[in-house]
Amino acid sequence: MRAIVMSEVGGPEVLKESEIDRPEPKAHEVLIKVCACGVCGHDALERSGVMKRHVELPMVLGHEVAGEVVEVGSAVSTLKVGDRVATLQRQPCGECYYCRRGQDSACPNNRFFGHRGHTGGYAEYMAASTRAVVKLPDEVPYEQGAVLACTAGTILNGLRDEANLRAGETVLVTGAGGGLGVNSIKLAKLFGGYVIAQTTSEQKVDALRAAGADEVVVSRGAFHEEVVKLTDGYGIDVVVDNVGAPVFKTAFRTLAPYGRFLVVGQVNGDPVNFNLAFMIQKGIRMIGCKSTRWTQLHDLVEMTRRGLFTPDVGQVMPLEHAAEAHRQLEDRQVIGRTVLVP
Ligand SMILES: [Zn+2]
Ligand SMILES: [Zn+2]
Secondary structure (H helix, E strand, C coil), X not given: CEEEEECCCCCHHHEEEEECCCCCCCCCEEEEEEEEEEECHHHHXXXXXXXXXXXXXXXXXXXXXXXXXXXXXXXXXXXXXXXXXXXXXXXXXXXXXXXXXXXXXXXXXXXXXXXXXXXXXCECEEEEEHHHEEECCCCCCHHHHHHHHHHHHHHHHXXXXXXXXXXXXXXXXXXXXXXXXXXXXXXXXXXXXXXXXXXXXXXXXXXXXXXXXXXXXXXXXXXXXXXXXXXXXXXXXXXXXXXXXXXXHHHHCCEEEEEEEEECCCCCCCCCCCCCXXXXXXXXXXXXXXXXXXXXXXXXXXXXXXXXXXXXXXXXXXXXXXXXXXXXXXXXXXXXXXXXXX
16 A cells, blocks of 8 residues: 655655555454545654654654544454544553543553554554544544544643533634634634634634634733733733743733643743742642543544534645645644545
8 A cells, every 4th residue: 555654764855655454353353444544743743753652664654644444453343344433552461450431542551553663654554553543424524523532622621521621711822823723713713712812923814713713912022911911911811831941931921810821832842941939929720731532532422423523634735745734834834634544
């Protein structure tokens, strides 16, 4: 089958089209004909060498997949050939303590698609455990289904299930022009938030307003004063931080008493230091947003089917343009997710 193989770490040019063996589904797996695969910041960090832990070369990246089941393993009873499906980013074991209490995103035995020899979705076919797969109704296009878990599941987890965002609360979305940012705006609006979006790009303002942002702050530096002013001095109840270290200090300073700070993204490996007393003084909760549970992907599929939410797909490109997709991601040229189609 055709796949985009990465044989060395480096710039986008290390992503090369190649012929490799089609994976064989194991007993509890299905073989998916990939119809769409999202290009994630995580992929770029692994390709460039910033994220090293799970890189085992050669590898095929891609953990945001939707497609059609073309083969089922001997122990699969819940899916059949022809089913449309979307995947989680990782495959939980289904047996451990965390899986059994519905916290499958914390499964210590999980296997991330594309990591450690598991062929990811930058390919014509990908094998996936049934525990990582949700059925996709006909109303939800593959391009949307592919990106639900990674670009919206993490945010649904953060806003709805961790921060308990309530109608009327103020929300700041940092790095709002990226793949997670636009969905952060949409979901925060769905739950009744008053949303301030921060971006570094003047060109993205209209698109962020179209996604539902009540206010847009364009800033490359400290933005806390401007943001707090927009809340009439009250501050932010929930920060959705898609950026991490480069904006942490200024984003943290926007928080209102009892604010919740959702750590969603970390674009580089830099540590941050801050005075813990600020957390005590304001009763701040800091929450690392672990990615998507099976139930959260299931809910997002239903929300999309019913028209409550539409995930943001920036552009669709042929699989062989994977390197170009990475280039554009790193140059921040696109709003929303790029989806590759084999
Ligand atoms: Zn992703
Ligand atoms: Zn488990």
